[in-house]
Amino acid sequence: MHTIDCFDTTVCPAVTAAPAEGLPGFVSRQLKLGEVQPERAEPASRYFNGWVFAKLGKKGGLMQKANRRDFMKFMASAGAVVAAEEAIPSYGESQPVPGAVKAWRTTHDAKFQPVPSPPQWETGKEVSPLAIYLDPATQYQEILGFGGAFTDASCSLMHQMAPDARKAFLSDLYGPAGLRLSVGRTCIGTSDYSTKMYSYDDTPEPDPNLEHFSIDQDKAWILPALREAREVNPDLYLFSCVWSPPGWMKSGGSMLGGCMRERWFATHAQYFVKFLQAYADAGVKVQAITVNNEVDTDQDGHFPATLWAQQHEMVFVANHLGPALEKASLDAKIWILDHNYDLWGRAVDELSNPAVAKYVDGVAWHSYAGTPDAMSRVHQMFPEKHMYFTEGGPAAHLFGALQGPRPSPPYGTDWSRWSHAFTDMLRNRARCICVWNLLLDENGRPDLTNPPRPLRRGGLVSIDSKSKELTYSGNYYAFPHYSKAIGRGAYVFASSGDLPGVDHVAAENPDKSRVLVVTNSNSTLQQVQCHLGPHSLQLALPPDSITTLTW
Numbered sequence: 001m002h003t004i005d006c007f008d009t010t011v012c013p014a015v016t017a018a019p020a021e022g023l024p025g026f027v028s029r030q031l032k033l034g035e036v037q038p039e040r041a042e043p044a045s046r047y048f049n050g051w052v053f054a055k056l057g058k059k060g061g062l063m064q065k066a067n068r069r070d071f072m073k074f075m076a077s078a079g080a081v082v083a084a085e086e087a088i089p090s091y092g093e094s095q096p097v098p099g100a101v102k103a104w105r106t107t108h109d110a111k112f113q114p115v116p117s118p119p120q121w122e123t124g125k126e127v128s129p130l131a132i133y134l135d136p137a138t139q140y141q142e143i144l145g146f147g148g149a150f151t152d153a154s155c156s157l158m159h160q161m162a163p164d165a166r167k168a169f170l171s172d173l174y175g176p177a178g179l180r181l182s183v184g185r186t187c188i189g190t191s192d193y194s195t196k197m198y199s200y201d202d203t204p205e206p207d208p209n210l211e212h213f214s215i216d217q218d219k220a221w222i223l224p225a226l227r228e229a230r231e232v233n234p235d236l237y238l239f240s241c242v243w244s245p246p247g248w249m250k251s252g253g254s255m256l257g258g259c260m261r262e263r264w265f266a267t268h269a270q271y272f273v274k275f276l277q278a279y280a281d282a283g284v285k286v287q288a289i290t291v292n293n294e295v296d297t298d299q300d301g302h303f304p305a306t307l308w309a310q311q312h313e314m315v316f317v318a319n320h321l322g323p324a325l326e327k328a329s330l331d332a333k334i335w336i337l338d339h340n341y342d343l344w345g346r347a348v349d350e351l352s353n354p355a356v357a358k359y360v361d362g363v364a365w366h367s368y369a370g371t372p373d374a375m376s377r378v379h380q381m382f383p384e385k386h387m388y389f390t391e392g393g394p395a396a397h398l399f400g401a402l403q404g405p406r407p408s409p410p411y412g413t414d415w416s417r418w419s420h421a422f423t424d425m426l427r428n429r430a431r432c433i434c435v436w437n438l439l440l441d442e443n444g445r446p447d448l449t450n451p452p453r454p455l456r457r458g459g460l461v462s463i464d465s466k467s468k469e470l471t472y473s474g475n476y477y478a479f480p481h482y483s484k485a486i487g488r489g490a491y492v493f494a495s496s497g498d499l500p501g502v503d504h505v506a507a508e509n510p511d512k513s514r515v516l517v518v519t520n521s522n523s524t525l526q527q528v529q530c531h532l533g534p535h536s537l538q539l540a541l542p543p544d545s546i547t548t549l550t551w
Contacts, residue, residue, distance in 0.1 A: 131529035147183030159221035257301035322359030341370025367392030414474035
């Protein structure tokens with residue numbers, strides 16, 4: 001095995017790390033870069049974060065809830081004993097000797113720093129039933145990538161940067177020496193994080209033939225930012241979402257809330273076609289679209305949003321959007337829902353209709369309600385459909401009690417919470433992880449929500465509107481543990497082991513290098529064993545830390 005070629009520090013401003021051996025030229029600044037949490041493991045029982053996966057084949061998995069007592073019973077029934085030989089997975093005997101381990105870590109003191117003298121794989125060690133077990137032979141979803149949203153707000157702030165600063169910023173996020181992000185979300189017209197409210201056909205009267213359709217508003221800073229990001233990373237995968245179509249297509253005649261009127265479905269499908277064609281003509285190809293951002297709410301009219309009844313989304317996809325893209329010879333993929341985990345039943349109902357499923361590539365998910373195992377549930381029923389995480393972050397209850405106030409931790413300090421969330425997503429079939437705004441100012445603006453949201457930092461990165469100084473979020477520090485080590489085309493593979501406060505996820509890259517990300521959310525040092533067939537290593541995890549191993 002060999003490690004993948006990661007980072008060059010010249011463009012990673014916020015990392016405090018010396019050049020990492022095996023990661024050419026990786027340089028760091030102050031506190032930057034984050035990491036993902038690995039999954040727990042057990043040899044034959046396929047534990048995944050406290051879930052048991054019944055093996056369904058090389059790239060399959062079915063989850064059932066299990067606890068440590070179940071684990072011990074399973075081990076006993078399988079004839080497992082304390083001796084290492086008895087607990088080693090059957091595939092282990094044929095495993096090649098793993099390559100040299102390299103490691104990077106994020107703690108309170110340093111961000112994504114190389115670990116000096118990392119532990120190496122050894123043989124002959126006693127096996128603990130509470131260790132992390134790795135099974136590369138059992139593979140799950142293929143990874144598309146990691147990224148954030150090029151909102152009008154974010155792109156306007158990038159536009160205000162000096163050209164050299166903007167290039168450095170995009171290189172830090174999407175460049176080979178930076179976070180190596182490879183996915184981006186764009187808005188089809190306005191979102192809540194915009195400098196103004198607009199659609200691509202703002203006319204006082206209905207325009208059924210879209211004669212006034214125009215993307216001119218996006219030419220000022222959105223399209224230039226996307227083109228520049230594609231120069232930094234030519235493999236940037238873009239997907240786009242509507243918050244609201246033109247007001248004349250909706251009940252109430254406003255972009256603020258309301259629902260789509262069915263009589264405009266055919267026109268709205270052409271709205272998507274024109275958008276995709278206009279962006280392509282402007283040099284920006286979009287590879288996927290969602291029907292609407294957060295289909296199950298109109299946000300009570302606080303900002304542009306559109307309520308889509310389930311039946312309406314189904315009719316629109318099956319009878320209008322799918323056929324329109326097909327007729328126009330556009331290969332953009334269609335993702336449904338683009339809303340919270342707790343709406344998984346809606347996704348199941350929609351995919352159960354063959355006329356809808358014919359045109360749908362997958363389901364887009366947010367994390368503001370429900371739990372990420374919803375993605376596994378849907379994938380289990382529709383294994384040919386893909387799961388994509390498109391907005392959100394750590395569950396709200398991770399920031400406080402489920403009832404009453406939920407204070408957020410200080411900006412830039414919650415890397416382990418983000419890593420915990422990232423691990424849960426990847427362990428539940430997410431092919432991509434895309435967070436919200438790439439860049440906001442020190443007050444979380446621009447934002448046209450009414451009444452205004454509280455003034456507080458937000459975005460993957462925050463920029464001071466006066467000094468232009470950049471400050472980095474917890475998810476920024478967590479990202480590199482995943483995005484710099486797990487490349488496009490990698491496959492998540494089985495890891496098991498139920499360790500309180502410790503999360504883990506593992507992947508194999510196309511070049512056969514392997515990655516294990518372990519997150520310790522505890523406030524104390526944790527000693528963890530990792531097992532790969534007959535090989536093992538001992539890992540010391542500092543409190544509130546993320547550790548990425550590659551070999």
